[in-house]
Amino acid sequence: MAFAPGLLAGRRALVTGGGTGLGRSIGRRFLELGASLAICGRRGAVLDAAVDAFRADVPGAVVTTHPCDIRDAVAVEAMLDDVWRDGPADILVNNAAANFLAQTHRLSARAVDAVLGTTLHGAAYCTVGCGRRWIEAGQPGVVLSILTLSALQGGAFTAPSAMAKAGLLAMTQSLAVEWGPHGIRLVAIAPGTFPTEAAVARLRPGGVEHAGVPLRRAGKHEELTDLAAFLVSDHAGYVTGECVVADGGRRLLGGARAGAQEMLDWTDADWAAQRARTPAR
Ligand SMILES: CCCCCCCCC/C=C/C(=O)SCCNC(=O)CCNC(=O)[C@H](O)C(C)(C)COP(=O)(O)OP(=O)(O)OC[C@H]1O[C@@H](n2cnc3c(N)ncnc32)[C@H](O)[C@@H]1OP(=O)(O)O
Ligand SMILES: NC(=O)C1=CN([C@@H]2O[C@H](COP(=O)(O)OP(=O)(O)OC[C@H]3O[C@@H](n4cnc5c(N)ncnc54)[C@H](OP(=O)(O)O)[C@@H]3O)[C@@H](O)[C@H]2O)C=CC1
Structure with a gap:
């Protein structure tokens, strides 16, 4: 274990979409580090199964x-009231999201709304609801939003998701300033490829490949969850409004460096041949 076991002792985190995938991994890590947890999602049975697994993995987990369907603002307020009944949360992780591959010009209005409603509006309702409660109570808080690389560079065939995540980045930067005087930090992570059942099925139907990743592999969930734990902890207490990219270098291989992708696999002989093709003047 890289961190002190009590890194998040005494803290309470609400993780949206905490019953599956990365949200579930983040929740388990926070529990291991001493936090108590509230998780939301639309399917109660999925949440209950996650709780059983948490309790098996982390004895005494609270x-x-x-x-809750976070697309519904009234339901989000009721959910937050319910969470606060057991004591205030002081960490919000905006993790719940919706996404699928599609040609954008064929999307119906309902399809656009399904993605924006969850990924952008739902996260905004949760953030505003937590922020208002923290400010009214005069207590500090941290909001961690899980973005994607497409928030930074666009996402062909997942345009509504890219639009929503870019909006969450704008929210992170805006509220870092507005809520800074209240002791509230907002931070974000833009993950590259971290295999989960949903992401592979929906977004990588042909399987996960690593040709475009300088580190030549997918991310391990613990590499994301440790970053999340650090960012919400007091050790990152002076970090706000920032987005940390965790993508094995993938983002830097595009654009002007796109041609470098094949060079990663060149042999010494390939490099010698290239040297020979580049005569000195
Ligand atoms: C390791 C890998 C690294 C991958 C590395 C890349 C990472 C990318 C980063 C992002 C990753 C993620 O977000 S991964 C998270 C993925 N997880 C999820 O998406 C879970 C939540 N999603 C969902 O519940 C559903 O997919 C969703 C459709 C959004 C909502 O479901 P609902 O039941 O509420 O809605 P529905 O009634 O079914 O659909 C609403 C409308 O959307 C349309 N619709 C639904 N699916 C559609 C589709 N595929 N193409 C077009 N249109 C579609 C329907 O026809 C409806 O429009 P009408 O016909 O007009 O009525
Ligand atoms: N896996 C990856 O490689 C990457 C993931 N990400 C991001 O990480 C996060 C988690 O993704 P991942 O774990 O892969 O996918 P999952 O589909 O497993 O996670 C999404 C979660 O959100 C919940 N959710 C979806 N819609 C709603 C809603 N309307 N109201 C409440 N909860 C909802 C789902 O539960 P339920 O269906 O029960 O509501 C589910 O638990 C997302 O933000 C995603 O964009 C970003 C980049 C890469």
Whole structure:
């Protein structure tokens, strides 16, 4: 274990979409580090199964479940009231999201709304609701939003998701300033490829390949969850409004460096041949 076991002792985190995938991994890591947890998602049975697994993995884990569709602002307020009944949360992780591959010109209005409603509006409702509670109570808080690389560089065939995540980055930067005087930090992570059941099925139907990743592999969940734990901890207490990219270098291989991708696999003989093709003047 890289961190002190009590890194998040006494803290309470609400993780949206905490019943599956990366949200579930983040929740388990926070529990291991001493936090208590509230998780939400639409399917109560999925949340309950996650709680059983948490308790098996982390003896004494304190977790509450809050079934909620975060696209519904009224339901989000009721969910936050429910969470706060057991004591205030002081960490919000905006992790729940919706995404699928599609040609954008064929999307119906309902399809656009399905993605924006969850990924952008839902996260905004949760953030505003937590921020208002923290400010009214005069207590500090941290909001961690899980973005994607497409928030930074666009996302062909997942345009609504890219638009929503870019909006969350703008929210992170805006509220870092507006809520800074209240002791509230907002931070974000833009993950590259971290295999989960949903992401592979929806976004990489042909399987996960690593040709475009300088580190030549997918991310391990613990590499994301440790970064998340650090960013919400007091050790990152002076970091706000920032987005940390965790992508094995993938983002830097595009654009002007796109041609470098094949060079990663060149042999010494390939490099010698290239040297020979580049005569000195
Ligand atoms: C390791 C890998 C690294 C991958 C590395 C890349 C990482 C990318 C970063 C992002 C990753 C993620 O977000 S991964 C997270 C993925 N997880 C999820 O998406 C889980 C939540 N998603 C969902 O519940 C569903 O997919 C979703 C459609 C969004 C909402 O479901 P609902 O039941 O509420 O809605 P529905 O009624 O089914 O659909 C609403 C409308 O959307 C349309 N619609 C639904 N699916 C559609 C589709 N595929 N193409 C077009 N249109 C679609 C329907 O026809 C409806 O429009 P009408 O016909 O007009 O009525
Ligand atoms: N896996 C990866 O490689 C990457 C993932 N990400 C991001 O990481 C996060 C997690 O993704 P991942 O774990 O892969 O995918 P999952 O589909 O497993 O996670 C999404 C979660 O959000 C919940 N959710 C979806 N819609 C709603 C809603 N309307 N209201 C409440 N909860 C909802 C789902 O539960 P339920 O269906 O029960 O509501 C589910 O638990 C997302 O923000 C994603 O964009 C970013 C880059 C790469």
